[in-house]
Amino acid sequence: MARKASLALAVLILLAAGYAVFAAKGWQWKAALFPLAIGIPLFCLAAIEIAWTLAAKEAPEEPAPNPALPWAWMIAFLALIVLLGFPIAVAVFMLVYLKAQAKEGWLFSIVLTAAVWGAFYGLFDMMLHLPFPAGWLFEWLGLA
Amino acid sequence: MLEALWEGLLLVLQWKAFGFMLLGIGLGFWVGLLPGLGGATTLALMLPFIYTMQPVEAFAFLLGMHAVVATTGDITSVLFGLPGEATSAATVVDGYAMTKKGEAGRALGAALASSLVGAIVGAVALAAAIPVVRPLVLTFGSPELFMLAIVGLAFIASLSGEGTRGMVRGFIAAGLGLLLATVGQDPQAGVARFTFDTLYLWQGLDLVPVLVGIFAIPEIIDLFVRGNSIAGNAPPGKVAKGAWEGVKDTYRHFWLTIRCSLIGTFIGIMPGLGGSVAQWMAYGHAAQSAKTPEERKQFGQGDVRGVLGPGAANNSKEGGSLIPTVAFGVPGSTSMAILLGGFLLLGLIPGPDMLTKHVAVTYSMVWTIVIANVITVAVCFLFLDRLAGITEVKGHRLIPVILVLVYIGSYTSNSHYGDLLVTLFFGGMGYLMVRAGWARAPFVLGLVLGKIAENYLYISTARYDAAWLTRPVVLVLIAIALAVIAYPFFQARRRG
Numbered sequence: 001m002a003r004k005a006s007l008a009l010a011v012l013i014l015l016a017a018g019y020a021v022f023a024a025k026g027w028q029w030k031a032a033l034f035p036l037a038i039g040i041p042l043f044c045l046a047a048i049e050i051a052w053t054l055a056a057k058e059a060p061e062e063p064a065p066n067p068a069l070p071w072a073w074m075i076a077f078l079a080l081i082v083l084l085g086f087p088i089a090v091a092v093f094m095l096v097y098l099k100a101q102a103k104e105g106w107l108f109s110i111v112l113t114a115a116v117w118g119a120f121y122g123l124f125d126m127m128l129h130l131p132f133p134a135g136w137l138f139e140w141l142g143l144a
Numbered sequence: 145m146l147e148a149l150w151e152g153l154l155l156v157l158q159w160k161a162f163g164f165m166l167l168g169i170g171l172g173f174w175v176g177l178l179p180g181l182g183g184a185t186t187l188a189l190m191l192p193f194i195y196t197m198q199p200v201e202a203f204a205f206l207l208g209m210h211a212v213v214a215t216t217g218d219i220t221s222v223l224f225g226l227p228g229e230a231t232s233a234a235t236v237v238d239g240y241a242m243t244k245k246g247e248a249g250r251a252l253g254a255a256l257a258s259s260l261v262g263a264i265v266g267a268v269a270l271a272a273a274i275p276v277v278r279p280l281v282l283t284f285g286s287p288e289l290f291m292l293a294i295v296g297l298a299f300i301a302s303l304s305g306e307g308t309r310g311m312v313r314g315f316i317a318a319g320l321g322l323l324l325a326t327v328g329q330d331p332q333a334g335v336a337r338f339t340f341d342t343l344y345l346w347q348g349l350d351l352v353p354v355l356v357g358i359f360a361i362p363e364i365i366d367l368f369v370r371g372n373s374i375a376g377n378a379p380p381g382k383v384a385k386g387a388w389e390g391v392k393d394t395y396r397h398f399w400l401t402i403r404c405s406l407i408g409t410f411i412g413i414m415p416g417l418g419g420s421v422a423q424w425m426a427y428g429h430a431a432q433s434a435k436t437p438e439e440r441k442q443f444g445q446g447d448v449r450g451v452l453g454p455g456a457a458n459n460s461k462e463g464g465s466l467i468p469t470v471a472f473g474v475p476g477s478t479s480m481a482i483l484l485g486g487f488l489l490l491g492l493i494p495g496p497d498m499l500t501k502h503v504a505v506t507y508s509m510v511w512t513i514v515i516a517n518v519i520t521v522a523v524c525f526l527f528l529d530r531l532a533g534i535t536e537v538k539g540h541r542l543i544p545v546i547l548v549l550v551y552i553g554s555y556t557s558n559s560h561y562g563d564l565l566v567t568l569f570f571g572g573m574g575y576l577m578v579r580a581g582w583a584r585a586p587f588v589l590g591l592v593l594g595k596i597a598e599n600y601l602y603i604s605t606a607r608y609d610a611a612w613l614t615r616p617v618v619l620v621l622i623a624i625a626l627a628v629i630a631y632p633f634f635q636a637r638r639r640g
């Protein structure tokens with residue numbers, strides 16, 4: 001996994017540096033100076049790292065645990081925030097996660113959800129008046 | 145001077161000023177703990193409340209609040225791997241690693257004790273440096289500040305991995321950080337760089353969503369797949385005992401703590417470098433203090449010196465950055481720029497008057513920094529063992545709470561959903577870096593320094609062409625950067 005991750009990182013950085021140099025060529029020198037000064041050596045170093053990784057013998061590694069499930073939860077929470085807005089998404093996510101993933105009892109799940117939601121709403125919404133827009137779902141339904 | 149110092153102390157201890165300071169400390173305590181609520185933002189929010197206050201009361205309130213933000217910011221960094229502040233991200237690297245080994249109490253003790261030492265060093269520097277700081281600040285023009293940024297990057301990159309390959313990876317990570325710092329509208333020509341026609345990226349990548357993503361997301365995934373508590377399988381009772389061990393660590397590595405405090409003070413004095421830089425420079429110095437390659441490998445795995453260095457520098461920089469603010473009206477950081485607004489609201493003009501006519505007010509600021517930190521650290525120690533106990537709570541109970549903090553912390557940076565996407569994107573990158581064994585510190589320092597370095601490089605080139613490279617201080621800094629890069633090779637060769 002370490003070898004694959006290293007290779008993936010180096011390839012992504014090589015592509016990013018290559019794109020940066022390519023894009024910067026079309027800008028005025030004032031704007032292009034720094035991206036070129038960084039992008040060119042970065043491209044070369046990333047190429048060296050790729051060559052290094054490919055040339056090295058693959059050492060036996062312990063299989064890494066699958067991170068798909070935590071990623072799915074994080075992406076789902078993000079989707080909930082966008083669709084329902086922060087205040088509702090926080091409550092829904094907390095409760096569903098505690099019941100479905102953490103396998104907690106109803107009482108604990110409801111109490112912890114209420115505590116976190118109360119702290120969030122009291123501090124960020126009531127005290128600091130941070131703007132939390134209504135979710136896109138409510139906008140689509142004309143309820144926002 | 146002693147008379148003015150005494151007068152400054154008496155001013156802070158007046159009941160009204162002291163009361164406002166306690167109020168400020170209370171606010172700063174929570175602002176530091178909660179990710180996303182920045183010290184600078186809170187200073188700006190509180191500025192309108194000082195209209196009716198006397199100068200000493202106003203500074204006791206504002207500085208009392210600001211002085212403790214970095215101190216309590218370290219707590220979330222250590223406990224959850226989630227930087228409470230952009231300025232406490234470096235504490236995550238070894239602080240959270242210690243927590244995972246069941247040493248949360250010790251890490252918190254070390255972070256708080258070193259913060260206190262740092263705050264005192266910074267305050268002493270503020271008191272002592274005011275009369276002599278002018279020549280130092282004037283010696284550092286744009287070329288010198290650019291080279292200082294390069295020295296900082298060389299420090300971190302060269303120490304972030306084992307051997308030549310580790311160093312190359314360190315420089316790649318630093319380079320990526322520098323490159324990503326160029327995202328957004330360029331300050332010289334107004335060109336929109338790497339914005340992909342999105343308005344959100346015009347102002348560049350905000351530091352908080354990136355930091356939260358790159359540090360917190362990989363740790364959440366790790367906690368999820370391990371399925372146990374943050375402290376893992378640490379022996380029962382070990383986690384919550386150790387705060388005093390952390391305090392003792394501060395005194396075991398007393399000179400390192402003092403040196404890192406001085407680094408923080410120096411970075412604070414230099415206008416434009418900012419607090420996020422100080423912690424990483426101090427971390428680099430702490431890592432460099434390792435005597436053998438084996439000892440250096442401990443950094444990132446939970447070495448207490450990796451907590452002491454950033455902890456001390458974080459707080460000492462406040463005293464340092466007050467020096468140019470008070471003496472010349474040149475703010476050393478965003479927070480100091482806001483504080484400068486406070487000076488003007490109160491009818492005080494920074495400059496010679498603050499060193500003569502209002503010198504007691506200036507010294508009251510010194511005392512505020514010291515007293516606020518003493519109170520905060522004392523209060524924190526009352527709860528430290530209980531706080532450390534949180535790391536023994538089942539991971540699945542903590543994960544949703546941490547995720548709520550992660551997303552809210554990111555979102556509050558710009559109140560834009562783009563912040564959440566940035567957090568997830570850099571969370572993915574952080575995860576890959578952890579899996580690949582690449583250090584994240586050089587990337588973050590590159591991102592922090594990118595805009596500053598670009599600005600100074602442009603001014604240096606536009607003003608002096610290539611001649612800036614021959615300025616004496618620049619030459620000294622180039623030599624230091626080369627020595628920093630060569631040192632690990634030299635050390636390895638000497639050891640055969």
